[in-house]
Amino acid sequence: MNLYNLDIERGILSAIIFDGKVYEDVAAILKPKDFYLPFHQYLFETMEDLYHKDMPIDEIFLRDLLVKKKKFDEEAFLEILGTAPIEAVEIYAKEIKDLSVKRELIHLATEIKKTVLEEDKRAIEEVEEIQSKLFTIATSNLSGDFKDSNKIINETIDYIKKQVSKQNKIVTGLDTGFVELNRMTSGFNEGDLIIIAARPSMGKTAFALNLAFNVLKQDKGVAIFSLEMPAEQLMLRMISAASKIPLQDLRRGNLNDEEWTKLTEISDYLSDKPLFVDDEGSVNIHTIRAKLRKLKAQNPNISLAIIDYLQLITSDIRERHLAIAEISRSLKLLARELQIPIIALSQLNRALESRPNKRPMLSDLRESGAIEQDADIIMFIYRDDVYKALEAKQKQKEALEKGKAVEIDFKEKEVEDAEIIIGKQRNGPTGTVEMLFHKKYTLFTDKVSEVTEIEHTEATIDIPNI
Structure with a gap:
């Protein structure tokens, strides 16, 4: 040997x-x-x-x-x-x-x-x-030493003073821009690995882009690795959500004069924001780490990184569960190194669709063991109307095949109820945040229509009337 x-x-x-x-x-x-x-x-x-x-x-x-x-x-x-x-x-x-x-x-x-x-x-x-x-x-290979109690106490006091200086009793980390989500999580903390998981068509990318836009409104930088769609498609979705111009109209260029004005205003607004998108597509964790390190060094204002999505990151490791374990661990270490939260979108197993209650659970995560271990927060997106629409279409298809007429009592809504299910939170509670999903604009909003001044957080910064 x-x-x-x-x-x-x-x-x-x-x-x-x-x-x-x-x-x-x-x-x-x-x-x-x-x-x-x-x-x-x-x-x-x-x-x-x-x-x-x-x-x-x-x-x-x-x-x-x-x-x-x-x-x-x-x-x-x-x-x-x-x-x-x-x-x-x-x-x-x-x-x-x-x-x-x-x-x-x-x-x-x-x-x-x-x-x-x-x-x-x-x-x-x-x-x-x-x-x-x-x-x-x-x-001989260990890096780093123990911290003594004096050093730990001083760093802890500094952290508490930093939180006091924010004068914000709800958000201690990065403001998500959603009142109830802030209340549940206190914001996303530096070094957090956050997993947002859902079945297809639930709105993973839309929700991540909404979070990104809310961070940009605070004049903080956002980096996005888009492994599935080109940067222009992401920007169309963000513009639609921000301007309230239907996404389909933007794709077709079917805009009236008022919408052209809105498009110009939101485009000017976003062009000045520190948003960076990498849409190379096929990248491995080493490339992501190198690019994000370089970007953070050049733009210290980067406060959030988003990866869409985790299972598309390539790896030289053949066993997929080992590859995912290596990727999730590397993302967690990178978040700690750069001192920013990293959001990784993730797919869910199809197994949940065979259950009567299709709300996701931690075990529904693909290669769930490693992801569940490394993540600080795991959130699932669930919209019941997606499954109701699928069931209605299936019933209609089966009836037509049998030559029967069937009356469908389900009508698709422009605004659907959505649930953000927090399945794991290392430093906080688990539970469900109720939201609304505006399908035309791929926009998630708080379900609460009115909030008090205390409940408003830093992310309620005014943006141009668009």
Whole structure:
């Protein structure tokens, strides 16, 4: 069994040279000593030096610095440059780490044999020495230290003072723009992973865009990864919801003079907002992480990220449940790293449609185990009228097939009742928020028609009369 893999080492180092941002992902797992080849150790050590000096980690700077250190190997360096960069660097970095630990264990086993046979020590002393060395191997890869109580107390007091300064007794996190949802969640907190799940046609994307627009009204930035539809389609939906122009009319360009005026006003309003959409379509979690890190660095005002939707994120892991586990965990860690809430839309299993009560539950999530574990908040969207309409159409179809006339007592509504079911909330209650869904505009609104001044939150900022 080989306890090293030079091809993977070269692929990882090549990936960093190809894209310097990859260094952070690798450095979180590997240290220079984890590479087997000495030159690979020197090269990764030099990458670390350049990173801390905020200099480009590229071929020119690496070559110059290695030459200055008198550790440059032209042949080994060219071999790395000629190796195709590895895409899933974290997965392969963990493999290199695993091999490194095994080498250390074998080295320790050799030391143990030598100590026991050659050194004149009491057995208990040898056991303690071995335990110490084993502990060093086990803990050498841990990043970060414990926080003492004084540090924790100071940070907690700072957090409380920050909340007091907001002078808002309802919202402590990012304002959702929905009164009752704010009351249930206190807003979305920094570092939260929020899952919004539903069956098709329930309005997942519409609800996420409504949340995005409410955040934009607060002059805070929003990033959207649209893996299913082009950016222009998302913008049509957002404009429809914001301007109250029917979505179908916008798609057809069937607008009267008043609606053209509204369209112009809302377009001018949105064009000045910090909204960023990536509609590349086929992306993996590493690409999402790299793009979001870069965007956040360039636009610190980014306060919310939305991914539509989770199951469309590609992965090199074949087992789908393991891939989803890796994706959901990575999104949670990314939310904590960037200190913003990340919303990921998710599909539900078809199993719920065979139940009399079709309201979703946590077990209806596809690959639910990992998602349920990593998410801070899981919300389901449910509109009973969607199923009533389907049932009515099915009855009509069956009757026509039998040559019978059937009278359908169900009439589709322009405004339907909607439920936002909070199935999990790590730091708050679960329950149902009642809303209304305006189908023509793909717009969710609070069902409460009148609220007191206290119940109004920061998201009730006036926007142009459109």
